[in-house]
Ligand SMILES: *[C@@H]1O[C@H](CO)[C@@H](O)[C@H](O)[C@H]1NC(C)=O
Ligand SMILES: *[C@@H]1O[C@H](CO)[C@@H](O)[C@H](O)[C@H]1NC(C)=O
């Protein structure tokens with residue numbers, strides 16, 4: 001009876017011992033002794049992780065650089081209108097000496113073509129004499145037309161939609177090496193053109209004719225020359241025809257639209273933030289198989305890792321299934 005009890009006691013003790021030994025072994029396994037093949041696998045995995053992270057960082061830096069320096073491409077389109085407003089027209093004497101008795105100009109007559117009869121008729125365009133101080137460029141004496149957009153919009157193109165402006169321009173002394181004539185700027189109503197930079201010159205004894213088309217440009221970035229993101233310009237073709245009756249000191253300028261279409265030049269970025277983010281996400285998946293949620297989980301886990309002083313949980317998130 002007592003013998004049996006001892007045996008039983010003995011076997012209980014034995015079981016306890018076995019249990020403790022097992023616990024000890026598993027603790028040891030957890031602590032150090034990983035099999036050599038596991039260690040090699042681990043090293044290779046870490047190596048590839050570092051490689052992928054390296055490539056990823058290089059890719060992000062490269063993409064950001066591309067985004068910052070990429071030149072925009074310009075797309076061109078037309079918008080068709082039934083009528084299109086005339087620009088403001090500023091006409092100046094080419095000569096802009098500060099103290100000068102022959103640098104002025106005066107408006108003689110204004111004509112427009114009656115579209116139903118096809119003949120020129122005297123017309124009025126709101127206009128104003130202005131002196132534009134161009135600094136080192138001198139003092140320009142000018143007449144500005146339609147600066148307040150009062151002129152009715154053009155419904156006809158070409159000759160039928162044309163206006164002609166007749167000016168008297170005082171003669172310069174002919175013994176000097178000066179030039180003689182007018183210059184014309186087409187600009188947005190309510191603005192002052194850069195008259196010193198102007199290169200549209202007009203001759204005496206001829207009708208100097210400008211056939212306009214309106215061009216709107218939208219930029220992605222303002223520059224020193226183009227401080228606004230959107231600007232309107234008038235491009236033109238020019239030609240001239242002699243006046244049958246030559247009047248000394250008379251200079252004629254005509255303008256009309258060649259098209260009621262407005263050209264639109266729109267700059268578009270080749271690299272947009274959305275596109276780059278998309279590409280970065282794609283490379284994240286391709287290189288590391290990381291989706292957004294996984295990444296988010298890992299960031300949260302990273303916070304705990306500092307407390308626990310181990311990156312094991314982060315590692316597990318990214319290597320689940322592989323290990
Ligand atoms: C054009 O000429 C017709 C016929 O002479 C006239 O009735 C009409 O008022 C003119 N149009 C303009 C805008 O002057
Ligand atoms: C056009 O009008 C604007 C606004 O009234 C004015 O500031 C500007 O000086 C005018 N431009 C010319 C060339 O007269």
Ligand SMILES: *[C@@H]1O[C@H](CO)[C@@H](O)[C@H](O)[C@H]1NC(C)=O
Nearest residue numbers: 078079080157258259260261
């Ligand atoms: C206006 O643009 C259209 C194309 O959008 C073109 O077919 C047409 O000839 C243009 N009109 C003029 C007057 O240039």
